[in-house]
Amino acid sequence: MYTIKSFCLYCGKLVRGRSDKKFCDDYCRNSHNNQKRSVDSWEVRNVLSILKTNQKILATVLRDGQEYAKVSFLKLCEMGYNFKYHTHTDLGSHNLTYEFCFEKGIYRIDQDWVIVVRDLGESYLKEFSKKLVREYPSSNNQNYA
Numbered sequence: 001m002y003t004i005k006s007f008c009l010y011c012g013k014l015v016r017g018r019s020d021k022k023f024c025d026d027y028c029r030n031s032h033n034n035q036k037r038s039v040d041s042w043e044v045r046n047v048l049s050i051l052k053t054n055q056k057i058l059a060t061v062l063r064d065g066q067e068y069a070k071v072s073f074l075k076l077c078e079m080g081y082n083f084k085y086h087t088h089t090d091l092g093s094h095n096l097t098y099e100f101c102f103e104k105g106i107y108r109i110d111q112d113w114v115i116v117v118r119d120l121g122e123s124y125l126k127e128f129s130k131k132l133v134r135e136y137p138s139s140n141n142q143n144y145a
C-alpha cells in the first residue's frame with residue numbers, strides 16, 4: 001500500500017497512523033494552534049498600539065471646542081504619528097481624502113501642513129472640504145498620501 005509520510009506541523013516528527021494526520025497528538029495540535037494564535041494577536045496588538053498612539057496624538061492636537069487644527073507635518077512626525085496606519089478613509093468634496101484614526105483624522109493640505117479634523121460624517125466633510133479649499137487653495141493640487 002502506498003502511503004505518504006507526513007510530519008507533525010508542531011514538533012516535526014514523523015506522524016504515525018493515517019497519512020492525513022497533521023500532528024502526533026492533541027498536545028502537538030493544541031500547541032501549534034496556540035502558537036499561531038499568539039503570532040496573530042501580536043500583529044494585531046502592534047497595529048492597535050500604533051493606532052492608539054495616533055489617536056492620542058490627534059486628541060492632543062485637536063482640542064475640545066476647536067473645529068479643526070492646523071499642524072506641521074514635521075511636528076506630527078516628532079510626536080510619533082505613524083502616517084502608514086489609519087482606521088478608515090472618507091472622501092470630501094474636491095476629491096479630498098481624509099484618513100481617520102477612530103474619531104479624528106488628517107488631511108495633508110501640502111507638503112508641510114496637515115489639517116486635523118473630526119469624523120462628523122460625509123456631508124460634514126463635503127462642506128468642510130469646500131472651506132478648506134477656499135482657505136488653503138493649494139490643498140487640492142496634489143495628493144501627498
Ligand SMILES: [Zn+2]
Pocket residue numbers: 008009010011012013023024025028
Ligand atoms: Zn508532534
